[in-house]
């Protein structure tokens with residue numbers, strides 16, 4: 611199969627990187643549509659969306675998923691499923707509206723995924739395979755999506771360029787996060803591209819060498 615095209619669409623005032631991943635046959639998946647659904651629809655154009663993937667339950671990643679699912683399902687004439695995160699983030703997906711009200715962010719909705727995802731699951735999308743890995747610590751049910759064949763990964767708020775995700779929540783676990791990143795991400799091939807939930811992409815090799823949390 612051909613090369614997948616990965617585009618970042620920054621959404622919400624938190625500038626979260628919603629990812630539009632598409633192939634040569636005009637099919638796509640959307641990862642973490644946190645909001646600004648109109649902007650995501652413009653980025654999608656006329657491609658057929660196979661699924662909406664969620665890395666975790668935070669509002670800037672999941673707040674637009676319910677609306678995007680509704681719009682795309684209507685447009686495409688068949689349900690476009692929301693897949694992920696791990697079930698342990700259900701409590702966050704159920705409180706998006708409340709969190710959004712507290713942040714003063716309009717238009718966000720709670721979302722019930724069509725399917726929660728477990729560690730080790732493999733998703734066949736875009737004629738390619740995406741591995742699901744559980745990387746908890748930022749949230750209890752955080753998952754990442756790894757496409758070894760294409761050499762790219764979508765890691766939400768786990769690993770960032772020279773830093774890691776916040777863990778200063780009641781449910782955060784900094785040691786758990788570091789350990790999970792080490793075992794599930796830093797063990798990947800060095801040249802693998804890492805698309806982060808915020809900011810610029812990086813590579814596994816760059817983070818092994820330069821990320822202060824892993825020296």
Ligand SMILES: [Zn+2]
Nearest residue numbers: 666668748767
């Ligand atoms: Zn987050």
